[in-house]
Amino acid sequence: MKITLIPGDGIGPSITASAVKVIESTGVNIDWDLQFAGLTAVEKFKDPIPEQTIQSIEKNKVALKGPLTTQLGKGFRSVNVALRKEFDLYINLRPAKSFNGIITRYENIDLIVFRENIEEFYSGIEHYIDAQKSAAETIGIVTRFGSERIIRAAFDYARKHNRKKISVVHKANIMKFTGGLFLECAQQIAKEYPEIKMNDVIIDNMAMQLVLNPNQFDVIVTTNLFGDILSDLCSGLVGGLGLAPGANIGKNVAIFEAVHGSAPDIADKNIANPSALILAGAMMLDYIGEEVAANKIRNAVAKVFREGKKVTRDINPNSFVSTTEITDAIIEAMEK
Ligand code: NAD
Secondary structure, three states: OEEEEEOOOOOHHHHHHHHHHHHHOOOOOOEEEEOOOOHHHHHHHOOOOOHHHHHHHHHHOEEEEOOOOOOOOOOOOOHHHHHHHHOOOOEEEEEEEOOOOOOOOOOOOEEEEEEEOOOEOOOOOEEEOOOOOOOEEEOOEOOHHHHHHHHHHHHHHHHHOOOOEEEEEEOOOOOOOHHHHHHHHHHHHHOOOOOOEEEEEEHHHHHHHHHHOHHHOOEEEEOHHHHHHHHHHHHHHOOOHHHOEEEEEOOOOEEEEEOOOOOHHHOOOOOOOOHHHHHHHHHHHHHOOOHHHHHHHHHHHHHHHHHOOOOOOOOOOOOOOOHHHHHHHHHHHOOO
16 A cells, blocks of 8 residues: 655654554555655755645545644744645544553543644634734634534544543633534534533633543543644643654545654654654554554554663653664564
């Protein structure tokens, strides 16, 4: 099977190399179609999303992508956001699961965040409202169509994976139209899934509840910005960004990536944790029907964490190995 591979920026090339090595050692036969995006593509082609990258994803329908650098407050628009829009990848699925051996404040966390991936404050409709640049506005559009399909995706996932509860996160007390519409859609759709309990939680309370007692939650569905923030929070609950995979899924195309960014502070040092992208690779294998290989990867990663001897600096700053060493440890731990 042909899959588009985008190494990305910063730590991207080193962690994608790890993910490819681990995926290939499961025995699954993948023909990687190497493409570029982000800063690397600007340097090579003067274009953050070259046409051949778009065409490759369109043709192959599945991509594994390293993180891409987006400059703050200036420069080209986020390539990640543009790719999600281009392929209508409306589901951002971000699981956060505890691993034995990773020391965190909580145990047995098993959360799934469904983040709406296209609308609201990531619409890119923003500008200064006067010539002096003394005020700026961003327009966040929430539609019934967009809300219904992400909420339905969350309920379908819960039904398929025997999850018992969905928490709908919003700010409908203040944003009565955008938040209100999202909540109303959830209340309607929940009626079609009587076996799944639904509750709604206001975002500020949700942030506090997640820190206080994350085990009370199961599946979370929310709008774009809240989903982005909460999924980083959830990754922090299970040991940090180095462990959090994500998938951007649409009707026809899916792009798999880590939740984290390009981590320029640790680029080219061979110390980044490749596990998030490796676990995103496992999600990709699930998506293409290679569940056995996906489970092999998850079990191998879990074994390396459980043993705790060969982990990266973000997991154990007192005793750690390099990106390449943890990659080899995961391959070594894999059942043949
Ligand atoms: P970041 O996620 O890159 O890094 C945050 C912190 O976590 C840093 O201290 C970093 O060293 C650490 N970290 C991240 N990944 C790690 C890993 N695998 N192993 C060990 N430590 C890790 O966030 P940032 O610094 O806010 O953003 C850097 C760039 O990444 C920005 O240009 C941003 O726009 C971009 N970004 C891209 C994506 C994506 O491509 N999907 C997502 C988020 C941010």
